[in-house]
Amino acid sequence: MPGRGHRKEITIVAFRLTKRDMNINTGHKNILRQKYRILQTVSRDLPEMRFYRTFILFSKTYFMKRRDFIFKGLGAGVLAGSSLTLGGFSRLMGNPSAPQDGDYDLVAVKGTDPPAMFDEGINSLGGMSKFVKPGQSVVIKPNIGWDAVPERAANTNPELIGRIVKRCYEAGAKSVSVFDNTCDEWKKCYANSGIEEEVTKAGGSIVPGNSESYYRDVDVPEGKSLTETKVHSLILDSDVFINVPVLKNHSSAKLTIAMKNLMGVVWDRRWWHQNDLHQCIADYTTFRKPDLNIIDAYRVMKRNGPRGVSVEDVITLDSLIISADIVAADAAATKIFGLEPEDIPYIAIADEMGIGSMDLSSLNINRIKMG
Amino acid sequence: MGFSVLKHARVVISLVFFLLMTFLFIDFTNTFSAKLIQGILYLQFVPSLVYFLKIASLATAGFIFILLFTFLFGRVYCSSICPLGTFQDIVIWLKRKLGRTKRFKKQRDFPWIKYGMLALTAGFLAFGLISPLLLLDPYSNYGRIAANLFRPVYLLLNNLGTNGLESMDIYTLYRVEPGVTHWLSVAFSLSVFILVGWLAIRYGRLFCNTLCPVGTLLGLVSRFSIFRISLDKALCTSCGSCSAVCKAGCIDVEEKEVDFSRCVGCFNCLTSCPSSGVLYSHKRKNTEGIVEEFDPFRRNLIAGGVLTIAALSPLTLSAQGWHGQGRGRGPKKIIREFPVSPPGSSGHEHFQSSCTACHLCVSACPTHVIKPSLLEYGLAGFMQPRLDYHANYCNFDCVICTEVCPTGALRPLNIDEKHVLQLGKVVFVKRNCIVHTEGTDCGACSEHCPTKAVNMRPYKGKLFLPVVNPDICVGCGACEYACPTDPKSIYVEGNPTHLTADKPIIEALEQPDTDEDFPF
Numbered sequence: 093m094p095g096r097g098h099r100k101e102i103t104i105v106a107f108r109l110t111k112r113d114m115n116i117n118t119g120h121k122n123i124l125r126q127k128y129r130i131l132q133t134v135s136r137d138l139p140e141m142r143f144y145r146t147f148i149l150f151s152k153t154y155f156m157k158r159r160d161f162i163f164k165g166l167g168a169g170v171l172a173g174s175s176l177t178l179g180g181f182s183r184l185m186g187n188p189s190a191p192q193d194g195d196y197d198l199v200a201v202k203g204t205d206p207p208a209m210f211d212e213g214i215n216s217l218g219g220m221s222k223f224v225k226p227g228q229s230v231v232i233k234p235n236i237g238w239d240a241v242p243e244r245a246a247n248t249n250p251e252l253i254g255r256i257v258k259r260c261y262e263a264g265a266k267s268v269s270v271f272d273n274t275c276d277e278w279k280k281c282y283a284n285s286g287i288e289e290e291v292t293k294a295g296g297s298i299v300p301g302n303s304e305s306y307y308r309d310v311d312v313p314e315g316k317s318l319t320e321t322k323v324h325s326l327i328l329d330s331d332v333f334i335n336v337p338v339l340k341n342h343s344s345a346k347l348t349i350a351m352k353n354l355m356g357v358v359w360d361r362r363w364w365h366q367n368d369l370h371q372c373i374a375d376y377t378t379f380r381k382p383d384l385n386i387i388d389a390y391r392v393m394k395r396n397g398p399r400g401v402s403v404e405d406v407i408t409l410d411s412l413i414i415s416a417d418i419v420a421a422d423a424a425a426t427k428i429f430g431l432e433p434e435d436i437p438y439i440a441i442a443d444e445m446g447i448g449s450m451d452l453s454s455l456n457i458n459r460i461k462m463g
Numbered sequence: 464m465g466f467s468v469l470k471h472a473r474v475v476i477s478l479v480f481f482l483l484m485t486f487l488f489i490d491f492t493n494t495f496s497a498k499l500i501q502g503i504l505y506l507q508f509v510p511s512l513v514y515f516l517k518i519a520s521l522a523t524a525g526f527i528f529i530l531l532f533t534f535l536f537g538r539v540y541c542s543s544i545c546p547l548g549t550f551q552d553i554v555i556w557l558k559r560k561l562g563r564t565k566r567f568k569k570q571r572d573f574p575w576i577k578y579g580m581l582a583l584t585a586g587f588l589a590f591g592l593i594s595p596l597l598l599l600d601p602y603s604n605y606g607r608i609a610a611n612l613f614r615p616v617y618l619l620l621n622n623l624g625t626n627g628l629e630s631m632d633i634y635t636l637y638r639v640e641p642g643v644t645h646w647l648s649v650a651f652s653l654s655v656f657i658l659v660g661w662l663a664i665r666y667g668r669l670f671c672n673t674l675c676p677v678g679t680l681l682g683l684v685s686r687f688s689i690f691r692i693s694l695d696k697a698l699c700t701s702c703g704s705c706s707a708v709c710k711a712g713c714i715d716v717e718e719k720e721v722d723f724s725r726c727v728g729c730f731n732c733l734t735s736c737p738s739s740g741v742l743y744s745h746k747r748k749n750t751e752g753i754v755e756e757f758d759p760f761r762r763n764l765i766a767g768g769v770l771t772i773a774a775l776s777p778l779t780l781s782a783q784g785w786h787g788q789g790r791g792r793g794p795k796k797i798i799r800e801f802p803v804s805p806p807g808s809s810g811h812e813h814f815q816s817s818c819t820a821c822h823l824c825v826s827a828c829p830t831h832v833i834k835p836s837l838l839e840y841g842l843a844g845f846m847q848p849r850l851d852y853h854a855n856y857c858n859f860d861c862v863i864c865t866e867v868c869p870t871g872a873l874r875p876l877n878i879d880e881k882h883v884l885q886l887g888k889v890v891f892v893k894r895n896c897i898v899h900t901e902g903t904d905c906g907a908c909s910e911h912c913p914t915k916a917v918n919m920r921p922y923k924g925k926l927f928l929p930v931v932n933p934d935i936c937v938g939c940g941a942c943e944y945a946c947p948t949d950p951k952s953i954y955v956e957g958n959p960t961h962l963t964a965d966k967p968i969i970e971a972l973e974q975p976d977t978d979e980d981f982p983f
Contacts, residue, residue: 099972200981239860275911275945276856277830303638305622343919343927344906361907362947368903381728394972396915404969410977437904437925452983453499459981 119259131452182189197455198415198424203462206390207255209412218456223384228331232256232296233382235338236287236355238273238399239280245391245406246399247285248338252388252412254290256336261295268296269326272356275399278302299326307359312328314445315375317368320360329382335382335418338390339409339425341353341397344369346436347429349422350385352378370437377418378448383419387413389428401456419448420455464925466733466743472732473543477590481549488609488826489617491639497866497875500823505546507722508677508883509600510869513593513817514970517871533684539728541671541678545602548671548727556708558664563576566703567667570712571727577672583649584676591816594843599676604655606821607846611644614826644825647848650761667710672725680876681743682724688859690743692726692733694719698740705741706730717838794895797950800956802849803938804888806857807873818872820846829853832940833864845874850886852940852955857886859913885964887938887955889916891931896950898928908942908953914967917942917953929953934965 143283199216203209214220234248242250253270260268270291282288282298291298297371300390309321327333337353344365345352349372355361364372389411396405411428415421419442423433433439433450443450465634483503487495495503501522504510511525526929529540540549558565584595597603618639625636664670672680686693699719706714709732713725732741801811807823808814825848826832834851836844850857865876875882897905899922908929916936922928929942931953941956 095768148576200983201983202977204469239858277855279860280829280858280861297632297634298635300637303622303640305638343909344904362945365905365907365947366897367899368901370903398910401913401915401967402969404972407972407974410979411981424981424983430982457983461980 099430100396102219109430114252117227121415138401139446144260146253150420153397160406169200179322182298189291190352195456196458197417198413198420199416199458199460200424200428201412201462202410204390204410206249206252206412206461209390210252210255210386210414211259212460212462213414216460220259220263223334224260224263224265224332227247227266228264228269229329230265230334231326231330232268232334232336233259233327233353233357234270234272234282234287234336235340235348235356236278236285237275237283237356239276241284242286242410243391243403243406244400245340245393246393246397247287248336249388249390250286250290252293252386252390253287253336253370256293256334256386257291257296260332260334260392265332268294269325269330270296270297271299273301273324273359273361274356305372310379312375312379314378315372316445317371318364318375321363321376321379322385323380324359327357333382334382337385337387338392339387339429340393340400341405341429343397345373347422347426347431349387349425350382350418351422351442354382365439370441372447374441374447377442378445381418381447383416385413385415387421387425389425394429417448417463419443419450420452423452424457469743470730470734473539473728476543477552480544480939481546481553482504484546484605485609485613486853488606489614491614491621493827493863494830496824497863500867503603504645504823504869506540506696507869508540508545508601508681508966509602509819510821512880513596513819514869514871516588517813517817518678523871529681530571530684533681534687535689537549537685537688537726537728538678538681539699540726541668542682542729545601545677545686546609546908547659547675548668550605550890551659551670552710552729553601554660554870555667566707567709567712569706569715570666570669570672570725571955572672572722576674577682577947580674581676581679592843593816593819594845595844596676597819599674600819600821601671601675601677603819604659605650605917606823607648607652608656609648610761610822610826612656618732621701644834645837646736651846652831667673668710668727671727672711673715678727685726686724688723689745691725692721693742693744694721695740695742698738699736700738700740702736704739708732710733723753776885794900795892797892797954798975799954799956801840801887801942802836803852803955803957804840805833805848805850805864805873806881806884806886807868807876808860808961809874810959812938814845814872815840815847818847818868819870819942820848821847822846823867823869824848824873827863827867829861829863831857831948832857849957850940852943854917854944856941856944857910857939883937883964885938885962886958887936887940888933889931889936889938889942890933891917891929892950892952892954893928895948895950897948898922898926898931902926905947907945911945913937913939913941914964916964916967935967939963946950 148171196217199213201209201213202426203212232253236247236252238246240246256268257268257270270287290297301324302320307347308325308328309320309329311320312318321453333349335353337348337350340348340349342352355364355373355375358376389409391406392409393400393405394407400406408427413421413424419439422439425431426436426439444449466741487500487503501564505525506529508526508529509627514523516693533540542552574794582600584599603913621636622638625638628636659670677930686733691815696719699716701716701719706716711725711727714732719910732736733743735741760839804814806809820835822835825835832850832852832855833848835846836849838845859882860878862876862878862881863871893899897903904926906919906927906929909915909919914935916932916938919927919931938955938958943951946953
């Protein structure tokens with residue numbers, strides 16, 4: 093246990109940058125940020141500090157979600173709290189996106205049936221059981237942002253989601269939950285996207301993301317602009333996180349693919365828009381990378397995204413991309429869309445921050461064309 | 464005797480109407496279809512009357528049935544169909560259950576007040592002004608009580624239940640954030656709740672015989688009712704059993720007279736008489752000759768008319784007409800010249816003369832964008848709903864509010880009509896925009912726009928700045944809601960008369976050859 097001398101620092105580490113602090117002025121913001129960075133660097137070198145950070149984060153989680161604890165029981169809460177912090181830390185320490193030897197970094201599939209394309213792709217990566225172990229809880233995050241039918245391609249292909257849920261259960265998943273923090277009214281989005289029906293049919297549970305009470309405060313220690321945010325508790329508490337975006341034109345971010353899709357797991361998106369959107373998108377990825385990214389590029393909204401005006405905005409590109417490297421997946425999808433990854437600011441930023449690689453030539457890619 | 468059947472039927476019918484209507488106003492899942500809602504509310508007097516005055520048809524003729532019914536049987540409406548009446552009955556019942564049994568006393572009549580209120584309401588209505596009716600209509604008052612006071616409690620219970628189930632990983636319920644309704648609207652409902660509740664505890668149905676214009680109007684009709692309650696002068700012993708249970712206080716046991724115009728038709732008295740002296744039968748049977756008394760009705764009506772005209776002018780005061788202008792540094796405050804009225808209202812003039820602010824659309828709106836106004840429509844439009852784009856935005860593919868409105872203030876729209884209905888026009892304020900002030904990309908407004916009336920065009924360097932095309936804007940407010948700046952950089956200026964938006968021009972896209980190899 094650390095001695096008295098640490099206590100003062102610990103208090104400062106526990107001090108968070110609140111949103112209000114960030115809005116005071118830029119000068120003040122930078123000073124706070126610097127202070128925070130230094131302490132983070134110091135604290136990471138000291139094992140005792142790591143213990144304390146765990147404790148601080150835990151107590152924060154505890155007090156934030158005391159009501160949940162009453163229901164779930166203290167034991168489960170302790171587990172959830174510690175897995176969050178320890179999980180977060182091991183991810184920061186390690187190199188999460190390093191592919192295993194001999195395996196593909198990325199699979200690209202062309203075909204005419206998205207669920208079959210997924211099966212083909214995941215098999216070439218060693219099957220779903222490589223990503224989902226028996227007894228694990230899985231959370232799937234599609235894009236269900238809009239009250240639109242599947243033909244409008246504003247949301248991820250529902251049959252694809254249904255098939256992924258099914259395969260997760262076959263791999264022995266304890267539970268498979270699906271949610272999105274939608275833009276349009278969430279009940280309509282869930283229903284009209286067709287995703288609610290497919291998930292229910294496959295035995296998964298479709299979970300709301302419409303209330304702030306589902307979200308918990310987390311620190312994003314590696315973030316440059318985004319240093320804290322509120323994340324849906326399913327993302328924090330699930331063992332496996334599968335990101336299933338749809339490739340679309342996007343008026344703010346140029347393209348929305350896998351990294352941009354993660355804006356749907358946080359609560360306060362407006363803050364991202366206020367504080368350098370592209371940087372925030374890249375920053376968030378340092379917090380919790382999906383274990384698997386499956387990009388639906390079958391029907392693609394070529395313009396007027398992300399909502400789209402009509403089916404006239406949609407073309408078919410018949411493609412699907414699977415990768416654990418979120419930056420590589422985004423880069424590949426960008427090329428399929430007809431753009432270059434360097435032109436999408438958040439992809440370039442993420443590549444530079446070392447979150448993943450947008451240089452596809454350095455990767456081991458499996459290209460499958462189905463009959 | 465069949466009299467106890469009458470009373471029990473009244474209780475059952477009133478509870479059915481009351482519970483259904485309460486559910487309509489607290490429900491957040493749009494459980495009932497629009498047709499069913501219209502059916503439940505068909506007989507509500509004021510909504511039906513207001514609708515009928517604009518469009519006379521069988522679909523809006525519910526109040527005529529009530530008038531006929533009243534002519535036949537007296538004011539049974541007040542004790543079976545009117546939700547505020549049943550609300551008072553429940554308060555009285557609760558008081559009894561809590562052991563505070565008190566005998567009702569004979570109430571005096573307040574002709575000046577009741578005819579004054581009726582004349583005021585009618586006079587204003589004749590000038591197309593609905594304000595007094597909006598404040599006095601029992602249906603709308605109950606709607607507001609349910610929507611503003613009961614609904615938050617219902618949501619709270621739902622959210623607590625959701626917490627419990629979610630701890631067991633069951634997601635059949637979901638949380639709902641009630642959102643902010645203006646406190647003045649809540650305060651008004653609370654005042655009515657307390658006033659009506661207190662009057663009920665203290666004086667029974669005094670509200671219905673003084674302030675309620677529907678009660679007074681039906682009272683006029685029930686003077687001539689075929690079936691009426693009376694005391695059998697031979698059998699009556701003036702024991703006072705009947706007047707002790709009379710919520711309206713309209714039985715004079717000394718004189719053995721019943722003022723049937725004030726009787727709310729609860730039938731409690733029928734079973735109370737130990738000597739079977741209370742009758743409900745054909746006109747003036749079994750009673751001795753009626754002495755025609757001096758009827759102050761006509762004089763009061765004239766007096767009420769004078770009051771009405773005197774009171775007309777100040778209420779038409781409007782809070783509109785000032786528009787925030789000015790250039791300079793710093794963020795520009797957004798001041799809307801006109802509020803955005805809900806879809807189907809076709810414009811402020813029609814809307815303001817038809818809406819009794821019952822808040823059914825406020826409750827039914829899936830995105831909770833419809834909120835009661837304060838002074839946005841002027842003093843006369845207090846509590847009439849508007850679209851509040853700080854709360855949310857109007858779903859492009861939704862017409863629920865237009866289908867549920869019982870007064871015809873919102874007329875039904877189909878989805879194609881809605882797609883080109885322009886509630887207002889988008890205004891972009893570059894001075895406040897993130898792209899301009901911070902030099903970073905944003906585009907939240909354009910993301911949400913359903914017609915791309917807000918689009919992103921190249922600006923300085925690699926940035927993109929919003930550009931607006933008001934012609935194809937439907938005024939849904941998605942851009943305003945999504946805009947992250949405070950004050951907003953983009954907002955919707957309401958159209959005082961709703962217009963038709965141009966359809967966005969759609970060019971065909973070239974479908975690429977999908978047999979090509981991967982571009983990597």
